[in-house]
Amino acid sequence: MEFRVAIISSKSKVNYDLTTILAREIDRVKGDKLSPKIFSTPPSMEEMVHFTPHLIVVCLEPQDKDEGLEFLSSLSRIADRIPVIICGAQFEADLMLSCIKKGVRDFLKYPLQDTEVREMLQRLIREVPSIADANRSGISYIFFSYKGGLGTTFLACNMAVAIARLKRARVLLWDLVIQNGDVPFFFDYEPTVTLSDLLENSGRIDEVYLRASLPIHPSGVCILAGPKRPEEAEVIRNDQLQGLHQTLHKFYDYIVIDGGHSLTDQIISAMDSSKYIMLTTDLHLPVLKNTLRCLEVFERLGYNQQKFKILLNRYNSKYQKFDLAKAEEILRYPITYAIANDYVTVSRSLNTGIPVADLDGGSMLAKQFEGLGKLVLADFKLEEKKDSSSLLGGLKGMFEGGRSKKDKQEHTEAKDKKGNVDVRKNGKTKKEEKSHAA
Numbered sequence: 096m097e098f099r100v101a102i103i104s105s106k107s108k109v110n111y112d113l114t115t116i117l118a119r120e121i122d123r124v125k126g127d128k129l130s131p132k133i134f135s136t137p138p139s140m141e142e143m144v145h146f147t148p149h150l151i152v153v154c155l156e157p158q159d160k161d162e163g164l165e166f167l168s169s170l171s172r173i174a175d176r177i178p179v180i181i182c183g184a185q186f187e188a189d190l191m192l193s194c195i196k197k198g199v200r201d202f203l204k205y206p207l208q209d210t211e212v213r214e215m216l217q218r219l220i221r222e223v224p225s226i227a228d229a230n231r232s233g234i235s236y237i238f239f240s241y242k243g244g245l246g247t248t249f250l251a252c253n254m255a256v257a258i259a260r261l262k263r264a265r266v267l268l269w270d271l272v273i274q275n276g277d278v279p280f281f282f283d284y285e286p287t288v289t290l291s292d293l294l295e296n297s298g299r300i301d302e303v304y305l306r307a308s309l310p311i312h313p314s315g316v317c318i319l320a321g322p323k324r325p326e327e328a329e330v331i332r333n334d335q336l337q338g339l340h341q342t343l344h345k346f347y348d349y350i351v352i353d354g355g356h357s358l359t360d361q362i363i364s365a366m367d368s369s370k371y372i373m374l375t376t377d378l379h380l381p382v383l384k385n386t387l388r389c390l391e392v393f394e395r396l397g398y399n400q401q402k403f404k405i406l407l408n409r410y411n412s413k414y415q416k417f418d419l420a421k422a423e424e425i426l427r428y429p430i431t432y433a434i435a436n437d438y439v440t441v442s443r444s445l446n447t448g449i450p451v452a453d454l455d456g457g458s459m460l461a462k463q464f465e466g467l468g469k470l471v472l473a474d475f476k477l478e479e480k481k482d483s484s485s486l487l488g489g490l491k492g493m494f495e496g497g498r499s500k501k502d503k504q505e506h507t508e509a510k511d512k513k514g515n516v517d518v519r520k521n522g523k524t525k526k527e528e529k530s531h532a533a
């Protein structure tokens with residue numbers, strides 16, 4: 096298929112570089128063939144509509160600011176359907192803001208870099224047009240643990256990516272650990288706009304503002320990072336966060352929140368507004384006792400089993416001291432899902448800042464996050480069909496990987512040595528051999 100790009104530029108060298116790199120990266124990202132049309136002067140709206148581009152690139156320099164902004168105003172009518180990006184050697188802050196207000200989605204700095212063009216295309220391709228919807232009421236999920244170091248952030252990040260891959264929807268990953276949050280590190284991402292910026296500009300939040308402030312990461316999610324400085328976090332009020340949460344529900348289909356491990360008023364408010372609380376634990380006895388305390392707090396808050404779901408992280412059935420049934424007995428609630436203890440894949444993901452699905456989509460860990468995403472999107476309907484014991488049995492099978500035929504044969508032969516089973520020997524059972532001998 097062809098990918099039509101309208102380039103508005105009078106500079107032949109820029110046009111050559113744009114068409115060359117765009118052709119290469121569009122083929123790499125989408126597998127399509129570039130079909131460019133170059134306009135040396137700003138075209139009329141009729142010319143633009145007649146060409147019907149998939150992407151519009153406007154080359155703009157500060158000295159051409161007035162003419163360029165006037166042209167962008169004429170494009171604003173179609174900017175919600177056709178992405179408009181600006182290419183230039185330098186961008187002044189006021190010029191960028193003016194462009195954003197007129198619907199510009201992204202900026203490319205000249206000279207062009209292949210990786211920047213590729214990431215821009217990935218963001219645009221994964222975008223869903225017209226994210227503002229008066230009838231939209233997004234769904235929130237919050238990850239929480241009653242003890243640090245249980246991998247809550249890792250789980251939140253990778254489940255958000257899984258949902259973005261499973262649904263063609265707007266997914267926001269919100270780092271609500273407002274002091275020293277780590278979500279950006281898990282994506283090797285340096286945010287330009289943080290929670291503090293959104294709260295300061297709460298009256299300006301609309302579709303255009305969010306597109307520019309929280310662009311779609313190549314992983315498919317938008318990332319709302321916490322404040323950059325601790326002193327910024329100290330002045331954030333709970334009512335501000337509640338108001339922002341309600342606003343963001345209008346612009347995003349799914350909001351995945353990293354709630355950390357401190358049960359503050361702000362986190363409780365986010366829990367109240369979330370459909371499910373994903374309570375993270377593991378099979379170490381001190382952690383289980385802390386999780387039990389947290390469940391008791393949930394009970395006092397009026398949360399029932401439909402509100403919270405217990406996730407078991409770093410599960411390794413071969414070496415765990417407690418099995419799943421014993422953990423459920425301690426917690427008094429069923430474990431909904433478990434994530435395997437895959438140290439190698441997790442380490443690679445953390446060290447590279449690449450989510451598991453992008454790092455190794457065929458890994459067991461990636462498939463487990465996909466399974467968790469499907470379960471969450473299905474409102475945990477699996478629980479309606481299976482009781483707790485059968486679900487846990489399936490989890491054990493998933494993590495143990497099942498025995499191969501050879502393993503089963505060795506297992507059977509081992510049991511035979513103990514006189515527990517009647518196995519075949521040279522095609523005959525022992526009973527048949529005795530009968531034949533008689």
